[in-house]
Amino acid sequence: MAVDSKTAKKIIAKRVAMELENGQLVNLGIGLPTMVANYIPENIEVTLQSENGMVGMGPTPEEGKEDKNITNAGGQYVTINKNGMFFDTALSFSLIRGGHVDVTVLGALEVDQEGNLSNWIIPGKLVPGMGGAMDLVTGAKKVIVAMQHTAKGDLKIKKKCELPLTAKGQVDMVVTELGVMVVTEKGLVLKEIHKDTTVEEVIQLTDAELIIDENLKVMDI
Amino acid sequence: MAVDSKTAKKIIAKRVAMELENGQLVNLGIGLPTMVANYIPENIEVTLQSENGMVGMGPTPEEGKEDKNITNAGGQYVTINKNGMFFDTALSFSLIRGGHVDVTVLGALEVDQEGNLSNWIIPGKLVPGMGGAMDLVTGAKKVIVAMQHTAKGDLKIKKKCELPLTAKGQVDMVVTELGVMVVTEKGLVLKEIHKDTTVEEVIQLTDAELIIDENLKVMDI
């Protein structure tokens, strides 16, 4: 299955959005995870958290209507919904670490079949820092990794993460343009695949040992 | 020196008030310590904390002007000054335990020459609980015990507290109607005595070994 990056991201964001349930508190990471907000089904209402200091984050303001006092965790101007609240970083992470965030969606450099995640450092090359990612992955009830299945040909879904971990065994689900994988006690289970790919192709592009679900479905996007 | 309880309390409150300095954050316990507020010198401005949730506590409201939402740590109606702030119990005790309270004034069942304090329980008899006292005594920069020198003839200033402690070695100063004592590395030093008593009388009414300061003064009240 050959799709460009833009199409891939759209597939991923759409599929992740289907995981969200009414009334949930959700934290979307910077980049692709942020796109999930655009695909939330109409009958589903969730509250978005931005770890720099709000729940009830709204859409990007119209040009010229930016408020310098209202930014998201990426430093960009956003808005707040009328059911929202601003708070300090301590309360923000009480919500995160305390298990009050129902779903967190993040990107990854690597993820593995034991639910380990690496997304904050490439030693000697790139050291952005973990920001709030370690707390989010440790504290959120459900951790979804949203990323393209491979990076320039490199396999990112591993038997064992090689890069330093963000958290150990905390990932619940991995959504890529090729399919949906769930971390279980038995290992990484392929639950859904994209209609334009095959199980063989997914296995070939995955370093981890994939268990193929007996009720394998086509992604409904 | 024979004074009634009312006079004794007035002497104590007046003397404690002289310890306060401009700009300090002060917590006054229930009962006698609360009276200190009435004697703060005119040129001294302090901010009073009430551990149930405010700094900038003001005087008792006029009758009929009580606000049911504004009470002190004794559950009585109070007011808030215009420089005040309400907060939750967590921030209240961040201020207390974190050393932001400059002076705390409390009563005692017993206090000893090592700066130990007992004021929250008489096992088998009276178990009110420690409330905020343990945190206040542990966290405040300066701990002043304000109490009558004896209780119905029983000596309250001990060599060693016999009742369960509120905190170990945290008391800095003891003010009674007979004098002012300071806890030092060498022991309990009598720094001031009331003009109507004698060193002999103070020693007689004190179980602790008193070191008489070489510059012993008369309480200036």
Added chain:
Amino acid sequence: MMSKVVDYSAVKPLLKDGMSLMIGGFLGCGTPEGLISLIIEMDLKDLTIICNDTSFVDKGIGRLVANGNVKKVITSHIGTNPESGRRMNEGTLEVELSPQGTLIERIRAAGSGLGGVLTPTGVGTMVEDGKQKIQLNGKDYLIEMPLKADLALVFASTVDSFGNAYYKGTTRNFNPIIALAGDKVVVEAEELVEVGKIDPEVVMTPGVLVDYIVKGED
């Protein structure tokens, strides 16, 4: 989405004998009296109550103690309610005392995913009995354990229909902290308003923590 605003009767299924409750208030100021009355009406038994104090005999949590609904109380102060002392002495009420600053941090720790609290308060006193002590940077600290509850009963002065809450004056006390530490959270609103009526900058408890809202009686 379903509204969180319900009648008192809809709260009844949440309230059960033997459960643990956190209840807001400081000597009755900021306590949800309507929910207290509901518990008394249901005549629940064997409750464990986590709260600052047991108030007065005829006010707030004090009413539950006097009515015999409480098996155990985890609190900082019982001195204003003679019924608490009497029942403790006769052996019908278990009292676990925790210093006020420690108590609120234990609740906060549970609600914030922290493993416990490292506090100097209580070192060298009875409070350290049975607890782990640890030395850090040359100073002793007690390890005090987190406190959760099945249900948190919160009082708030103003609540919008999403559950965003605002507390007036000293009614705030334990309320915003227990809202983090109950498996479910019920807020009793003195005043109920539409969403958007409380400025997002002055909301004190985010509605996302709140499961049910009842309108308090006047």
Added chain:
Amino acid sequence: MMSKVVDYSAVKPLLKDGMSLMIGGFLGCGTPEGLISLIIEMDLKDLTIICNDTSFVDKGIGRLVANGNVKKVITSHIGTNPESGRRMNEGTLEVELSPQGTLIERIRAAGSGLGGVLTPTGVGTMVEDGKQKIQLNGKDYLIEMPLKADLALVFASTVDSFGNAYYKGTTRNFNPIIALAGDKVVVEAEELVEVGKIDPEVVMTPGVLVDYIVKGED
């Protein structure tokens, strides 16, 4: 009482080479830019900065990094400021990374008299290197140590002349927490008002924590 409101020049004696500073802000939102400019003007050296992130090259704390005022930064994120990475790689900037939720709790612990923080965040990762680990109720926690500073530099949207501070929107972030943990606290006010102009119910930092107030430039 002497007024806390001073000119920038009066803050200069507080600022010294080699000192530790906590500075508020999240990617520059809620950072006291006037105080940052003062440090650059004074060309201080060897500062240790405790902050959420190193912002951008031309904004907030990022300007201090780019200007070479900083010896060490204790932070959760440096990825938006290429100068931080470059200086780290060339060995002229020491970077201690702490997860954001851990970082803010470490500051809060110092300001609240707690001995440290017991957090599950970082267990099983590089973050646990060199730290004590403790098992409580069958779960592993890191003991993260408190963080204090010589001086806290706070930005606030509205400040009264007693120092009571109000933060708009997401400018709040680290500001009210660092105000607890600096030996001295300077607040840069976007708007300066008389005492009494901020409702005691919505003040976010009590003036008792504040030593000096400067009026920010527009």
